[in-house]
Amino acid sequence: RGITRIRGTQYQSPHGIPIDLLDRLLIISTTPYQEKEIKQILTIRCEEEDVEMSDEALIVLTRIGMETSLRYAIQLITTANLVSRKRKGTEVDVDDIKRVYSLFLDESRSTQFLKEYQQEFMFNELGKTSL
Secondary structure (H helix, E strand, O other): OOEEEOOOOOOEEEOOOOHHHHHHOOOOOOOOOOHHHHHHHHHHHHHHOOOOEOHHHHHHHHHHHHHOOHHHHHHHHHHHHHHHHHOOOOOEOHHHHHHHHHHOOOHHHHHHHHHHOHHHOOOOOOOOOOO
């Protein structure tokens, strides 16, 4: 937006944000999580949800978190626990993680699926041109 008028005044500032507020804003630089940090976050989340998870399953879940997203990996914890309970297991293992990974798609796999099968969906108009 550049330099615009601050709403309700005659003053102009960058993005229409008052100058005194801009001076007080704090800029925090962020970096992607490292593998060790993701593993620690997933461990804490497992403790909070009372999920017992094997070390191998936690390693697989950490790798999934690195490749897809931390949010997706955290969501797999609960569903893997449900799969583990259904098979009457005491802790989540690698097979439970693989099962829920195959059932629930992350963003990139979902997008890929939609692109592959777009012609088979109802009201598909992506390939048609209008006159």
